[in-house]
Amino acid sequence: MPKLVDHAERRRQIAEALLAVASTRGLHAATMREVAAEAGVSLRLVQYYFHSKDELLAGALEHLAARIGERVRERTARARGPYELLLGALSAVLPADEDGRRVILTYHSYYTHALSGGEPSARGARDAAALEELLAGYVARAQSEGAVDGSLDADVLAIELLALANGLGISVLTGQRDGARALELLTGRLDRLFRL
16 A cells, blocks of 8 residues: 655655755755755655745745744743733744744745845735734733733834844844843843833
């Protein structure tokens, strides 16, 4: 009997291989052949699932967004209240551990790819907007509980907090500070917002 293939798992395997290559060499340098070698599959198999490098990049971005979503869910699963929800979600975009470094470095590679002439990603914009919306919901909850000044715009605060976390993430990736210091700075900003 022929072996059954889990096509979704195979696509994830190939997308994960692209993330591994891109996190060390950048998206521009990741060829389909290198991705195949990293995944331990043939080039033809990569081309079967992703007909072009653009398709591979789009598929890997979808996988990457799911990985970031997993990181957010893991860090907010045991949260007790909006402060911990915000801290958990924002810390998910900090490259403070090896997995985070690989995921966030590759995510920033997509920004670099778009800025250097690659196709801007509508998917990436939607994912960022969804995270901002999630954060705005946490801020609004904190406001309804009286923990955060209700006169502040929750949407604007969410944008500012995510921009801070992204900026701190870049400073970790470039060696300007370590993950612990970035988390300390992020926590300090939340403490001031919650007047702690």
